[in-house]
Amino acid sequence: MSRWLALVPIIALSPLTASAADEPAGEVTFADHIAPLVFQNCTTCHRPTQVAPFTLLNYAETRKHAKTMLRTMEDRYMPPWHPEPGHGEFRDSRRLSDAQIALFAKWVKAGMPEGDPKKIPALPKFPEGWQLGEPDLVVAMDRPFEVPAAGPDIYQNFVIPLNLAEDKWVTAVEFRATAPVVLHHVLYFLDDSGRGRAKLKKDGQPGFPGMGFRPTGSLGGWAVGATPSKLPEGLALPVKKGSDLVLQTHFHLSGKAEKETITVGLYFADKPPKRTLVNIALPPVFGLFSNVDIPPGKAGFKVTDSFTLPVDVDVVGVGAHAHYLGKTMKADATLPDGTQKKLFAINDWDFNWQGQYVYKEFVRLPKGTVIRSEVTWDNSAANPRNPSDPPVRVRWGEGSTDEMGSIGLRVVAADQADTPKLREALQLHLRQTVIRSRLRGDTVDWDKLGVPAPDLWKNPDLFKKDRESPAPEKKDAKAPVSVRDTDGKVQTPLAVGDAKASVLFFTTTDCPIANAYAPEIAAIVNDFRDSNVRFFAVHVDPDLTADAARTHAKEYGLNLPVVIDAKHELVAATGVTRTPEVAVVLPDGTVAYRGRIDDRFPGLGKKKQAAKERDLRNALTALVAGGTVPTPRTEAVGCSLPTLPVR
Template sequence: MPRTAFLPSASFAMVLALGAVGAAERPAAGTSPTFTKDVAPILYNSCVGCHREGEIAPMALVSYQDARPWAKAIKSRVVAREMPPWGADPHYGKFNDDRSLTQQQIDIIAAWVDAGAPKGDDADLPRLPTFATGWSHGEPDAVIEMPIDFEIPAEGEVAVTDFFVQAPFKTDVYVKALEVRPGTAGVVHHAGLYVIDTLPDGATLVNGRVLDANGTIMSRNAVARANGGSATQEIQKLLSFVPGRGYEQYQGDAGQLIKAGSYIDFYMHYQPNGLPRTDRTKLGLYFAKKRGEVAHQIYHSLGVAGPTTYLVEGKEIESGRTPRDARADRADGGEGGTGLPPIPPYVDNWKVVSVHTITEPITMYGLTPHLHLRGKSMTYVLTLPDGRDEVLLSVPKYDFNWQVYYELDTPKRIPAGSKVTVTTLFDNSPKNKYNPAPEKEVYWSEQSWDEMYAPQVRITIDSRDLRKKDVSTTQQPQKQR
């Protein structure tokens, strides 16, 4: 996956102490901004979480000596609002951890560059933020590792692989926050962490792979079917990891229930980087601190709240499905685009609309558009039972390099009888600078050069109150390693 310069802080939560870095103030009239007084506070708040030694950005922007050679490029990217990456249209929605720059901050950076990028007085330089080492929010209550060290070759295509491990809990556990840490971050394109309650009859777990009675490796989708249900019914998503995003903490009484004896699935997509590598990704869990703190289960798909209708280029796809792309054996409850027709060559505004009917009250906590290289834009619109429309999120210039989770500043109650309409455009034309092959049809699968349609969310179903189950024997376990 291409890396673009000037990455933002992966999350403001990565920064443990920002108190010394104040908000940007406009320089006095007749003076030029300087790095130490005016620009460094902006970079320290929004950029150096990634733009520092040992992080994923291609260069550091901590010191004047770091930033000065990149001054013109910094101006170009921030004026174009390409950096820090924050795709949400500011006219719609209010979100936590909004890392976009204000127009005043952009103007300060532009004026600094136009004035020759002066350094300023060293005494004006704010204290560098303190960053967490290791786990971004302290040591988790439990850490679960992939069951094996996986070898990634220097070159070639690595098939997306499910690695299963049994959770080490003898009682049910309730999770309020969780984090994914790759063992070798540079080769993890993305990862999904899931929970499966039980293995199918006759299946065995061998070196992290689930084998059926005939010894055939089973994907989690195959596991779901063998358990007699659909992916949505049988598979619970915990968290996604992409570079720059791998921690989530749930608002209110939302969280995750991991049942005793269940299995964690590490769904790993590796991308070779020119050198042989080894990875053993970890999942860190932060438990609820008291009984009842987690009362509602988080779901990542609107499909759990009611049926979905799909329209492609204005034509309804019967039952929301067409014959599956044979290459895409997925387990995301219909998300990902499998079942949709392929994207034709050279089209630049190919439209997919999904209409998600809400059949019972839900609470929404956030949204995550997920597309691949041809993804152009995605907009979520809520229509209430009385016909009023509200744009929940609009991402008019989707960037595959940055998979942003937009957490609502306040959870939104959505009544039964509502619908959420997601409109997405794909660009398979030569005008798309990321398009590797505009002359080809594009199918739906996991690799970056294939495409994906996944209007993800974080929701809870109001009626599904976990406190109503018998919890008389449910306790939080001690910290586990």
């Protein structure tokens, strides 16, 4: 059981700081105001070979995507940063200030002026090769993992032998991917027990699936937007000789099949650290003994815990963990003199954006400080991340549809000599937590966990010792518009003719949500191919070439005519505002349906494992049968339309 408490994660966070921006009195221009903001906070990911779906290297690219960028900024979805302000000051914060967002909004509202091109600052210089220098050890997967184009998110664990002949201390980890577009995060687990190797399957794919692996240690992880950095001076993490590195990897499918072969570089310390990192997990063991048993429909299920420090400590960093139902995370401290200190808070937990956060300065907490944690879960139907529809009872477990939850503070004793006393107090806290759980009558399926119940659990004598959006107004399509397809042929998608309907899928090559729908679009076209319905993929990027559109269609398996609406004439005729968005046009020019394909994406950054409402299929089924569309308007979720260039 103590092995579960050995996780002391670190993670490399992006050095994309967001300094305060005073709103200028005059005109806001790209050259003077927006370029510094974008280059500092966006370009690290939005550049070639990185994870972002499009590049932001100049004025034209920023202008094209500015409206989508503003929406994601205002929603606090991008840049990705989840800790709430006022609950700890963290290194490498990617959170934009309200003033910066207001500045960007003012620029968009003003028409996105460029200003003097000569004043545009140079792009940041990004290091080539290993960003922290040549690693002391480089390891990689022995073969690629094949990622399908469509389906639910995948969690796969790759076991990589380190072949260390002696114990080592790690100061940093650097990560490289061959298909970063499908990677969301990777956790670096250590395993000296052989459990990882025992789980390997002989199905042709490397690794083993799931989230239910219990490591014996951790080296942190990588997430979208992260860049490598070393632990603070004098700190390092232990790796025992003979350990395997287990990469627990989250893949989010992009609509295109990929192959991933991960490479990891490890950096070693020359000698053991001066102070030892200790993890204070509240509650312990990710809530195993905290009666995590969430009724269906319960929106505010809560678990709290507290721990009194037996010695002075410095808090180095903090992280949290829960599964899909997790909602909020909070950790506070009450000092011996009654002073309250806010340590950490996330108000909208998202399993897809797990992070570990390092404080700008170590937070000193004196002996006698009481640290309190609070974790809440939302098992209601209103939670778009709920994997069960309708909601079901959810208990503690290691599976993706089970739940767990905990906040981990990474601390060092102010005096290294006090480290054993701190560890002893944490073991006592775990023991007391187990006793309370046993006395409550909690049940734990030890066979399912694959570990024996501890003596404290088996022997009772030991206890004595111790949303739906309103439908928009109906809009009729204008006169037929002529556009060219990728072969140069003139097409008139709005001229339905003798067909029952014309279906227009509005898309771009660089909108990840639009690309994710490519397999479903292909399936719909196939399913209704014999129903006298016309289908078109409509690209709305004014800069897209026919060759690029043709290549995109081939890569994503789009089996329908592809046209380019360079002047947004089809956009204006149908009233679409997003990609992906679909318009179904009848022979009389009426837009019978406009909106989303289905409800798989309830919001930006929010994805269901499967769609419940298949709006487009329902609309087409009704029209083919001679009926009317049951819901003629829905709200599409995706990227804003690219801004047309000034002609």
